[in-house]
Amino acid sequence: MSIEPQTAELQAELKKELQTAVDHRRNFAIISHPDAGKTTLTEKLLLYGGAIHEAGAVKARRAQRHATSDWMEMEQQRGISITSTVLQFAYSGYYINLLDTPGHKDFSEDTYRTLAAADNAVMLEDAAKGLEPQTRKLFEVCRMRGIPIFTFFNKLDRPGREPLELMDEIERELGLQTYAVNWPIGTGDRFQGVFDRRKRQIHLFERSAHGSREAIDTVIDLGDPRIEELLDKDLYYQFKEDLEVLEMAGSELDLDLVHQGKMTPVFFGSAMTNFGVELFLDAFLDYALRPSNRRSNKGEIEPTFPDFSGFVFKLQANMDPKHRDRIAFIRVCSGKFEKDMVVSHARTGKTVRLSHPQKLFGQGRESLDQAYPGDVIGLNNPGVFAIGDTIYNGQKLEYEGIPSFSPELFAFLRNPNPSKFKQFQKGVTELREEGAVQIMYSADEAKREPILAAVGQLQFEVVQFRMKNEYGVETLLDPLPYSVARWVGGGWEALQKAGRLFNTVTVKDSLGRPVLLFKNEWNCQQVDGENPGLQLKAIAPVTSGQEPEAV
Ligand SMILES: Nc1nc2c(ncn2[C@@H]2O[C@H](COP(=O)(O)OP(=O)(O)OP(=O)(O)O)[C@@H](O)[C@H]2O)c(=O)[nH]1
Ligand SMILES: [Mg+2]
Numbered sequence: 001m002s003i004e005p006q007t008a009e010l011q012a013e014l015k016k017e018l019q020t021a022v023d024h025r026r027n028f029a030i031i032s033h034p035d036a037g038k039t040t041l042t043e044k045l046l047l048y049g050g051a052i053h054e055a056g057a058v059k060a061r062r063a064q065r066h067a068t069s070d071w072m073e074m075e076q077q078r079g080i081s082i083t084s085t086v087l088q089f090a091y092s093g094y095y096i097n098l099l100d101t102p103g104h105k106d107f108s109e110d111t112y113r114t115l116a117a118a119d120n121a122v123m124l125e126d127a128a129k130g131l132e133p134q135t136r137k138l139f140e141v142c143r144m145r146g147i148p149i150f151t152f153f154n155k156l157d158r159p160g161r162e163p164l165e166l167m168d169e170i171e172r173e174l175g176l177q178t179y180a181v182n183w184p185i186g187t188g189d190r191f192q193g194v195f196d197r198r199k200r201q202i203h204l205f206e207r208s209a210h211g212s213r214e215a216i217d218t219v220i221d222l223g224d225p226r227i228e229e230l231l232d233k234d235l236y237y238q239f240k241e242d243l244e245v246l247e248m249a250g251s252e253l254d255l256d257l258v259h260q261g262k263m264t265p266v267f268f269g270s271a272m273t274n275f276g277v278e279l280f281l282d283a284f285l286d287y288a289l290r291p292s293n294r295r296s297n298k299g300e301i302e303p304t305f306p307d308f309s310g311f312v313f314k315l316q317a318n319m320d321p322k323h324r325d326r327i328a329f330i331r332v333c334s335g336k337f338e339k340d341m342v343v344s345h346a347r348t349g350k351t352v353r354l355s356h357p358q359k360l361f362g363q364g365r366e367s368l369d370q371a372y373p374g375d376v377i378g379l380n381n382p383g384v385f386a387i388g389d390t391i392y393n394g395q396k397l398e399y400e401g402i403p404s405f406s407p408e409l410f411a412f413l414r415n416p417n418p419s420k421f422k423q424f425q426k427g428v429t430e431l432r433e434e435g436a437v438q439i440m441y442s443a444d445e446a447k448r449e450p451i452l453a454a455v456g457q458l459q460f461e462v463v464q465f466r467m468k469n470e471y472g473v474e475t476l477l478d479p480l481p482y483s484v485a486r487w488v489g490g491g492w493e494a495l496q497k498a499g500r501l502f503n504t505v506t507v508k509d510s511l512g513r514p515v516l517l518f519k520n521e522w523n524c525q526q527v528d529g530e531n532p533g534l535q536l537k538a539i540a541p542v543t544s545g546q547e548p549e550a551v
Helices: 003-023 038-048 073-078 105-115 133-145 163-174 233-249 255-259 277-287 418-434 457-471 491-498 521-530
Strands: 025-031 085-091 094-100 120-126 149-154 177-180 182-185 193-196 201-204 218-221 263-268 294-296 299-301 309-317 326-334 342-345 351-353 358-361 364-367 376-380 390-392 409-414 438-442 451-454 476-480 484-488 505-508 514-518
Touching: 003 025, 025 038, 025 105, 025 133, 025 277, 038 085, 038 094, 038 120, 038 149, 038 277, 073 457, 085 376, 105 133, 105 309, 105 457, 120 133, 133 163, 149 163, 149 277, 163 177, 163 233, 163 263, 182 233, 182 263, 182 277, 255 263, 263 277, 309 418, 409 457, 418 438, 418 457, 451 457, 484 491, 484 521, 491 514, 514 521
Parallel strands: 025 094, 025 120, 085 358, 120 149, 149 263, 177 263
Antiparallel strands: 085 094, 182 193, 193 201, 201 218, 294 299, 309 326, 309 390, 326 376, 342 351, 342 390, 358 364, 358 376, 409 451, 409 476, 438 451, 438 505, 484 514, 505 514
């Protein structure tokens, strides 16, 4: 049996290769309430990472570059992020997978899906505002998933709240221990720099920094006698006092606690003026968790497990409007990905060849030959992949599904122009597949028009805009007077048994499952109370092996 030792040797070699790859990979999502500066920080991280040479702006003036991660036309028009973006780049010996997410609550499904693919989260706060509602919600999702959280207080170039008070708010309200890695000296007009506690140096802020290019910081040591000349006296004394408080009363940095999501390293800076960005990036790379184990129905899968596996967390149509492409975003979880490899598709049981894999950089893509755990790659999706699908080699496994949210707004989407029937159908199918919006249908077979079911109004606007812009169809929206949806856990059978129900209508989701819509929570509770056999559920049960119905 001469093959066995050879196989064992190959396996050991692969394991070593995987371990090295994992050691050099960092994957993180940036999360926060709208407008805290996620996209701006992302752009500056790309600048310092050497991935771009000139930073664009979220609200670009004419002849100015747009931010790389807000590539969609509607994002650029409105100056907000609508869909999450993946950016891969190399920096200082690391391969970084950065996920910029939208903050608006109407797009939170997209953000939640993206968090499923992240090993670390960077939580941004506007230093003038502190903790905001959407940040709290996203923090809860990170906590549920046990993701390490890094905090960046942004917009220090504007008047902000006291740094100690900001940290205290996190400790008190999120129950998260804090450790300040750097510390600001003044804010707003009097923002003079940040102190790097790792190297015990002060980085002086220069207001002239324009922001589109890297700034070279002036750095002085804490013991340098020039400090008193370079900083305003009162700020310097305030800083000394703060530092004493931190060193006396603050906790020590404990990376185990950070990796368990119980302690957050804290940074201060101003993404717009590039200040504190490089200091953040360097410390973050040292402290962040490497690609970690992922939960599956076969238990925890280690990244160095030799068989390739991964899952789809996001789909996006028309990233390249010229080619009308559909891309599936795959998070590699274990083993080595190789171009053209043939894998099994857990939901359908089919085998799929993974040709034309792509490295992602906002809207831009390049082909790639291999990828490792922690990487996010793009694959062409001719309708094979759905959100949550697992692909694997070797023994069958499935990663935890990604649930859909309970929608709160409903409207018929109509196509007033019969000659556009084909485009309408294609648009609805692809946007449904993406999860840009959920699609339901009347239980009455005669009514074939799709019902858009959304978490927020902006989702409707995005669908109508994209239907027109990407599929050439002007659509009409006909709102329905419902605000609560419940999946019938007992299925059609239970519904039949229950007989006539009042104050509700029955619709079908895209998998043909019954869903009840109610005008209000009260009606819902009444039906639920009187018909326990229906087993009403606010979140769609995650299923495997089912194909969505044709639009
Ligand atoms: N003064 C100041 N403004 C900033 C800073 N960082 C970002 N901004 C501005 O804040 C606004 C929002 O920034 P974005 O980067 O789009 O915020 P976001 O968190 O990505 O927003 P959404 O993706 O829509 O949730 C823009 O006008 C930025 O120019 C900063 O450090 N200082
Ligand atoms: Mg953004």
